[in-house]
Amino acid sequence: MIHDVLIAGAGPVGLFLACELRLAGCSVLVLEQSEDPRSPLKRLPFGLRGLSAPTLDAFHRRGLLDDISRVSDGAGAPAVAHWAGQGRRPGGHFAGLQFFQDRIDPSAWPYRLPGPAGTSLAVEMERIESVLADRAVAMGVEIRRGRGVEAVDPSEDGVTIHAGGEMVRGHWLVGCDGGRSTVRKAAGFAFAGTDPEFTGYSVEVEMADPETLSPGRHYTPAGMYTFARPGTVAMVDFDGGAFHRTRPITLEHVQAVLRRVSGTGVTVTALRQAATWTDRAFQATAYHRGRVLLAGDAAHIHSPLGGQGLNLGFGDAINLGWKLAATIRGDAPAGLLDSYEAERHPVGAQVLDWSRAQVELMRPAPGPRALQAIIRDLIATGDGAAYFAGRVWGVSLRYDLGGGHPLVGRSAPDFELADGTRLGERLRTGKGLFLDFDAEAARAELAGRWGQRIGYVAGDARDRLGLSAVLVRPDGIVAWATGAAGDLDGAASVVTRWFGEPAVADPI
Template sequence: MGLMLACELALADVPVVVLERLTEVDTTIKAGAINTPSSEALYRRGLLPQLVEVQKAGLARFGSFVRQRQASGAAVTASAPKFAGHFAGIMLRGDLLDATDPDFAGSGPAGDVGLVPQEALERILAERAAELGVTVRRGVTLTGFDADDEGVHVHTSHGPLRAGWLVGCDGGRSTVRRLTGIPFPGTAPTITGHQALVEMTGSDALGAGWNWTGTGTYAHGPVPGRILTVEFDGPPADREAPVTAEELQTALRRVSGVADVTVTKVHAATRFTDNARQASTYRSGRVLLAGDAAHVHSPFGGQGLNLGLGDAVNLGWKLAATVHGWAPEGLLDTYTAERHPLGAWVLDWTRAQVALMRPEPHAAALREVIAELSATPDATTFFVKKISGVWQRYDLPGSHPLTGRSAPDLELSDGHRLADHLHDGRGLLLDLADDPALRGRAAGHRDRVRTLTVRCPDRPDLAGLLLRPDGCTAWAADTPGSYGELDAALARWFGAPAEVPAA
């Protein structure tokens, strides 16, 4: 996501210009939630209060949907369920989740935030970008570029620009990706989907939540007027044509079998497919890809927004380090190495859901099996761990079990949580044993890594943690003095140490 990346770069004092084709924030209905790595990343930048307010508003809209259904006499859930997600429309019961699973530990307050729609997040990030001084040029289209060893000449609808680096965050039909010539292999689309916020009559006969029929799949709710339809007769003839009320109504009647439902007004609508493709690499010289420009897939499970945010947080500090000249050799190449496997997993995760949703006997039989399994604590926990992203880790050198994982949000003796110390976007060495020897190991990196000496009463087993700017644990130790891997981690992620003046 371009705005998130711009915020990360600006936080690291890198001048950045965002070229945005649209003149206003896109109100098209898109992803309706964020996962745990996304909420953690935003929390670490001080944006948790805004997320909490958006979630409160979303739960209020759910309550309005319930009241409308109750007033019409339709069967409804009496209260908002614990947010747990779904797999291929099979809803996961939060009360079956094993919250004691170690993968759920350590997220802190961020673990309680998920119901944040993409439109609201874009507004939050736009405000944050403005606070950081990011230049956003709306109504400007990139038309081409010429890259060399020194930088990139960018051609736009409003004249040329010269930049050191270019990152294509320009969506699934990315002009930047196409012009780089980076291969974009994958699987072709097989479905036509619609998602919209509408006003309609005759909706009392629609089932709430996800529903499967002999002609496809549809969803109704969890907010008033939200509908989704999926038909399995191939991709749409024209992805670019405006989505009309008649088109939505026809699809909804055909899939649901409710002939009396009538769409009277469209507030926001989008058309989608299950086209699933991934760039073979996310970098070509001084040009990089992030978000949908690097990977596209169906929206089932809401993984696209989160995947793009993860790309931005991973890339931002590495690109900033490269711009400032202290990046160790190969640092920027770890962006593809770390993010590409997660993108490949998301593509397969969405493909599996499309296969399970097909309106044919074999898929229906398998759906029954998965539904039965998902009604058990073990399966619910498995699915929620995957959907929430708490299982994610990078394959980093180091022997400690925390290495490569998102850092736990420790409660510290200074009255703060660990995330409170990550707002500046710098690396952080946490000295939990008040050990001068540990602090001395990072003395040569003090311009890139801040050192904090503090206690953590709830984790007396930890002696020290080294965190990358993206919140990933680069090194950890349980015993004071066991710092053999720290020097290598500092060099790998923060470059060669500067000379430390003699005391």
């Protein structure tokens, strides 16, 4: 069997992309190197991941949010919030410098309406993967585990890959196989960036004298560490990334690094689990070569500071899914698939620079420490907190799609419509949506020319934000908007740009 799309990697990004493609009717085969998706590092305390506003919007629009947000500790009890025990609820951080919820004015984002999808949520990685895997299988995605990609042979009309001793063929291949992506290397994608400055450690230990370390995040003359009782430690050692994946992590080594970074004589008596990471920041110079595409960590890697990486990958998946599906169906307009790289590559580059900036601020040197004091003052102001929240939560994301309305290129507000439904619910079919708050016949006729590619909804909204009509892409991004009744100026050309030629033969 030749599948429409082969996906290398059954991590969260690969699974979400598979769901997006199946929603559009494509046949999908996912190949995963690991036999067992479970891992202690995907559970608390190290498996906690912060989901940002664009990710939560995407899950809400696909009916996944309720299942993913039902977080438990494995025993059926709600997991303890990561901010519990603090006097104020943090909204996030930049290089460890926190901004707080009570300093953020939501009016900074006038086009974001309150709804089921919030601005941030902490969830275990294992929970995310489990929900996405269940949804993918229920939709008809085939997942083969223990089948890591070994070789890639692209041609003009498809891709043949060798994985786990078998040969499979698809019309398209998407590499979602992580930072050391075999697909990226085998398909010849260039990978450029900056080498690491530090080795980061996430360890769970037992200590003879845990009172030696103070809970919380601490900057020291040698680096930075965060301690949560009884024995969870994250620390950064500015060694140029020398220890990451170069030798086994031993109790003795962890103790030595912890003593050096913390400046204490703490004694580690047991090492329960440990992982290392770095701030290496690299990005594929292209996301698309022939019949091969990249998404997630296969396309970009950086430090986990601020929890941006997973969200960046989900953004890739929802942006790519509908565009690749339209290309496979044959109704994609010229350049639609190219817009995936055009839109997502700059976002990835921006996140890499955001990560690099945090590393510079964390350096154990007088200059960065002086700059920390300035950033700390700025992040404590209302405007400063809103700026950092907008970046960390992703609510300031906007694609450059042209067009005069300030909503174009942004995530569509989750309008509560007159019939009681919400915009997010209306996008669960994976199709575009034309919202016509003034229910004008000319707009209904325009949307109807594209047949089943665009849904048309006529009727008012509880808060229409001064708008008369909005065209929303399948990924929830606003493609066109107007505040004037009767205005259709440019709407037809915008619909054609994103959805191809009309299905109904009628002059535009």
